[in-house]
Amino acid sequence: MMNAVGLYQYLPIENEQSLVDLQIDRPNPTGNDLLVNVRAISVNPVDTKVRAPKNDIESIPRILGWDASGEVIAIGPDVESYAVGDQVFYAGDITRPGSNSEYQLVDERIVGRMPAQLNYAEAAALPLTSITAWEALFERLGISPHDGDAGKSILIIGGAGGVGSIAIQLAKQLAKLHVIATASRLESVAWVKKLGADQVVNHRNALDKELGIIASPQVDYIFCLNNTGQHWSAMANAIAPQGRICSIVETPEPVDLDLLKSKSATFVWEFMFTRSMYQTPDMIEQQRLLTSIAKLIDEGQLVTTVNEVIRPINAENLRKAHASIEQGNTIGKVILADWK
Numbered sequence: 001m002m003n004a005v006g007l008y009q010y011l012p013i014e015n016e017q018s019l020v021d022l023q024i025d026r027p028n029p030t031g032n033d034l035l036v037n038v039r040a041i042s043v044n045p046v047d048t049k050v051r052a053p054k055n056d057i058e059s060i061p062r063i064l065g066w067d068a069s070g071e072v073i074a075i076g077p078d079v080e081s082y083a084v085g086d087q088v089f090y091a092g093d094i095t096r097p098g099s100n101s102e103y104q105l106v107d108e109r110i111v112g113r114m115p116a117q118l119n120y121a122e123a124a125a126l127p128l129t130s131i132t133a134w135e136a137l138f139e140r141l142g143i144s145p146h147d148g149d150a151g152k153s154i155l156i157i158g159g160a161g162g163v164g165s166i167a168i169q170l171a172k173q174l175a176k177l178h179v180i181a182t183a184s185r186l187e188s189v190a191w192v193k194k195l196g197a198d199q200v201v202n203h204r205n206a207l208d209k210e211l212g213i214i215a216s217p218q219v220d221y222i223f224c225l226n227n228t229g230q231h232w233s234a235m236a237n238a239i240a241p242q243g244r245i246c247s248i249v250e251t252p253e254p255v256d257l258d259l260l261k262s263k264s265a266t267f268v269w270e271f272m273f274t275r276s277m278y279q280t281p282d283m284i285e286q287q288r289l290l291t292s293i294a295k296l297i298d299e300g301q302l303v304t305t306v307n308e309v310i311r312p313i314n315a316e317n318l319r320k321a322h323a324s325i326e327q328g329n330t331i332g333k334v335i336l337a338d339w340k
Ligand SMILES: NC(=O)c1ccc[n+]([C@@H]2O[C@H](COP(=O)([O-])OP(=O)(O)OC[C@H]3O[C@@H](n4cnc5c(N)ncnc54)[C@H](OP(=O)(O)O)[C@@H]3O)[C@@H](O)[C@H]2O)c1
Pocket: 044, 045, 046, 049, 128, 129, 132, 157, 158, 159, 160, 161, 162, 163, 164, 182, 183, 184, 185, 188, 189, 203, 225, 226, 227, 230, 247, 248, 249, 270, 271, 272, 273, 325, 328, 329, 330, 331, 332
């Protein structure tokens, strides 16, 4: 048996039954799976979106959580990249039980070796947001990670959040872009500047107008991490001719793609679970990019984005972290560490 935090019902976070402490069976690895002793987890908006209130009832408890660090304690017969005792970090697969459990199965192809310089809590802040930011910048937007696009400009909307905090660093440190981040409060403005943003504008105002005020009316790239619909027309105005926009946030209302036509601007989605959800042949790219992130951390080019660590991992603390994410103004990452 093992400790876990999960749900049977989808309830408002104020309800004590929205996330409950559990004792469930410990799984065994087969195929390419690693069995990981989870030591720290982080909480992302995807957790609160999956947990959002609805009438469904689960007969087997649902385990959420898609960000973890821990130690490999057993491996499936087909595993090639890892051995028992390795320290790893990963986001996991949205179609499988999540990381809010003491032991978790995860496919080795979406797992990275943990940065040697970080402890478990610091490492757990990184996988989901790093995969998202890396795929968005270097694959979907096609920006060169080796300064081939140095000097071009990017607007990162929602810069102080989990994804923005690592995206700013990748855009600045690796791609050598001119980074304009959005933030609306003194603390979040200070945070994005510390991480390397060259300029900051306020997403509570129309972003195209804000860019005009700082004399950067058009940008080569836009990475949208919040309210795609709200920012759509401003993004269409601000994108340079033949520029590229990537969003990671679903939009409840339709957006008008025609606004991009005269500029031949590209719009592309990023969804970091695509590779694991569809078992794409290039799934192992996520192992490679997490390994690159670990190397960049160890070389001092990137820093962890952890901002708060709560101990131990249990339902009460996880409910606190979900409540904080639901407010929509967290800075960096909230981590839970240790089971006792
Ligand atoms: N598609 C994918 O693969 C993928 C992956 C990861 C995340 N996501 C989604 O991307 C979104 C961001 O994730 P995250 O982890 O970065 O979130 P997060 O950490 O919760 O983001 C919090 C930040 O959002 C900013 N913000 C609040 N309202 C905003 C607005 N109207 N416009 C711009 N920024 C605003 C806040 O800045 P201030 O406090 O300065 O206002 C705050 O710092 C979530 O919806 C998440 O579900 C998608």
